[in-house]
Amino acid sequence: MKVLLFCLSFSLLCKVVFSHNGGEHDDDYERGTHDSHHHVFANESIACHKIVPxxxxxxxxxxxQITDRNPLDNIFISxxxxxxxxxxxxxxxKSKTHDEILEKLGFNSSEITKEEFNSCFQHPFYVFNHPDCELQLDSGNALFIDTKLKLLQSFLDDVKRNYESEAFSSDFTNSDEAKNQINSYVEKRINGKIPELLSSIDKDTMxxxxxxxxxxxxxxxxxxEEFTSEGDFHVDENTVVKVPFMRRTGMYNVLLSENVTMVQIPYKGNTSALFILPKEGKLRHIEQNLQESTIKAWKSKFNQMYVELYLPKFIISxxxxxxxxxxxxxxxEVFSDAADLSGITEQVKLKGSKAVHKAVWSVDEKGTEAVAAIKIVTTRLPTTIVINRPFILEITNNDIILFKGRVINPAVA
Known part of the structure; x- marks a missing residue:
C-alpha cells in the first residue's frame, strides 16, 4: 500500500494589512466584466446557503473534538x-471513501448538485478577491506528485477547473528536497509569514x-495604538499573565446574558470577528454545548451598545x-487500507497517511492605512467590556465560518 500524504490546510489569519499578492489566475478571470462577476457571486451564494448549515x-x-482533547491549549482552526x-x-x-467525505461535509444529493457543492467551496475566495471587496483571502491548492506516479488526467482537470489547483513534480525519495519544495510553496503563498510548515516528510509519500x-x-x-496598555489576563483562578490590552470606545453589537458576554467587531466588508466571553468558570460548559444554532440565537438578541472595549493583543498558532x-x-476510510482513491491514479493503491492543519492569527490595532476619526456624541456613559479571561472566537463572512478558535492564554503564541 503506497502512501498519500495530504496537508488538509495551512492557514494564516493576519489582521495587518498587506498589498495583494495572490496567485496567478486565468486571463479570462482577471478580465472578467462586472456583470460576469455578479453572475458568479449570485450563483455561488445560492449554492453556499444550501450547504452552510x-x-x-x-x-x-x-x-x-479539538477542545475536548486539548482543554488547556489555545486553539485556532479554519x-x-x-x-x-x-x-x-x-x-x-470512489465508492464508500467518496460518499463518506461528502456526507460528513454536508453534501445531500437530493438538495444540492455536485456542481453547487464545488461552487460552495469556491465562493469565499471569489468574494474576497472581487475588485470591490476591501478584504482579501489569498488561497492556493496544490498537488505535489512523485516523479514515478502518473495521475489520471480527469482528476487533474477536475481539481484545476473546480479548485484552481496547481500541480508540481516532486522526488519524495529525496525527502529533504521535497520538504523544502513544499515549504517554499507555502512560504511564498503567505508572504513569508511561516518559513517551515513541514519539519520532515516520509520517503514513501506518493x-x-x-x-x-x-x-x-x-x-x-x-x-x-496610543491607548494600548498592559493589563491582567486571568488564565484560571491561580494564573494571571500580563498582556497588552487595546482600548476603544464606540458602538458595537453586544449580548449581555447570564452566562456569556458577546461582542461583534466588524471588518471592512461583510466579515466580522465574534468574541464570546463565558462567565467565570463557565468556559467548559459553554464549549460542551456550543452549536452554530446557539450562536445564531445569541446574535438575534444583539443590541447596539456604546461600549468601552478592552481587547488583548495576541498571536495564537x-x-x-x-x-x-x-x-x-x-x-x-480514506486513512485505512480500504481507501479507494482510484480516481487519482490507477497505478498504485493509495491511502491517506497524514492530515496536517496549521493556523495562525495575529490581532493588533492596525486596520487601514488612513482612517478618518469617528466621533460619537453622547451623554451616556459607555458599558465597559474587558476580554480578560479565556474566550471563544469566530470569524465569519455572512454565514461561512472562515476561522474558529479559543484563547486560554494570549501570552502563549
Missing part, C-alpha cells in the same frame, strides 16, 4: 480550509495535497494532526 455543524463537531481540502480530495475518491489560506482584513474601526479527529467525525 450542514458544514457549520461539521465545524462545530470538529471544534468540540473550517472552510479543512473542508476545501477534503472536498478536493473527494474528486479522486502525493501531497495542500490547501493554503491567508486572510487579510481591516478593522472597520481601528484601535488607537495551532498545528494539528487531524487523522484521529476526522476518524471520530466519520471520515475514516
Amino acid at each position: 450542514s458544514n457549520s455543524q461539521f465545524a462545530s463537531r470538529l471544534f468540540k 473550517p472552510v480550509s479543512i473542508s476545501t481540502a477534503l472536498a478536493m480530495l473527494s474528486k479522486g475518491a 502525493l501531497f495535497l495542500i490547501n493554503v489560506i491567508y486572510f487579510k482584513g481591516k478593522w472597520e474601526m481601528p484601535f488607537n 495551532t498545528t494539528l494532526d487531524l487523522e484521529e479527529l476526522l476518524d471520530k467525525l466519520g471520515i475514516a
Whole structure:
C-alpha cells in the first residue's frame, strides 16, 4: 500500500494589512466584466446557503473534538480550509471513501448538485478577491506528485477547473528536497509569514495535497495604538499573565446574558470577528454545548451598545494532526487500507497517511492605512467590556465560518 500524504490546510489569519499578492489566475478571470462577476457571486451564494448549515455543524463537531482533547491549549482552526481540502480530495475518491467525505461535509444529493457543492467551496475566495471587496483571502491548492506516479488526467482537470489547483513534480525519495519544495510553496503563498510548515516528510509519500489560506482584513474601526496598555489576563483562578490590552470606545453589537458576554467587531466588508466571553468558570460548559444554532440565537438578541472595549493583543498558532479527529467525525476510510482513491491514479493503491492543519492569527490595532476619526456624541456613559479571561472566537463572512478558535492564554503564541 503506497502512501498519500495530504496537508488538509495551512492557514494564516493576519489582521495587518498587506498589498495583494495572490496567485496567478486565468486571463479570462482577471478580465472578467462586472456583470460576469455578479453572475458568479449570485450563483455561488445560492449554492453556499444550501450547504452552510450542514458544514457549520461539521465545524462545530470538529471544534468540540479539538477542545475536548486539548482543554488547556489555545486553539485556532479554519473550517472552510479543512473542508476545501477534503472536498478536493473527494474528486479522486470512489465508492464508500467518496460518499463518506461528502456526507460528513454536508453534501445531500437530493438538495444540492455536485456542481453547487464545488461552487460552495469556491465562493469565499471569489468574494474576497472581487475588485470591490476591501478584504482579501489569498488561497492556493496544490498537488505535489512523485516523479514515478502518473495521475489520471480527469482528476487533474477536475481539481484545476473546480479548485484552481496547481500541480508540481516532486522526488519524495529525496525527502529533504521535497520538504523544502513544499515549504517554499507555502512560504511564498503567505508572504513569508511561516518559513517551515513541514519539519520532515516520509520517503514513501506518493502525493501531497495542500490547501493554503491567508486572510487579510481591516478593522472597520481601528484601535488607537496610543491607548494600548498592559493589563491582567486571568488564565484560571491561580494564573494571571500580563498582556497588552487595546482600548476603544464606540458602538458595537453586544449580548449581555447570564452566562456569556458577546461582542461583534466588524471588518471592512461583510466579515466580522465574534468574541464570546463565558462567565467565570463557565468556559467548559459553554464549549460542551456550543452549536452554530446557539450562536445564531445569541446574535438575534444583539443590541447596539456604546461600549468601552478592552481587547488583548495576541498571536495564537495551532498545528494539528487531524487523522484521529476526522476518524471520530466519520471520515475514516480514506486513512485505512480500504481507501479507494482510484480516481487519482490507477497505478498504485493509495491511502491517506497524514492530515496536517496549521493556523495562525495575529490581532493588533492596525486596520487601514488612513482612517478618518469617528466621533460619537453622547451623554451616556459607555458599558465597559474587558476580554480578560479565556474566550471563544469566530470569524465569519455572512454565514461561512472562515476561522474558529479559543484563547486560554494570549501570552502563549
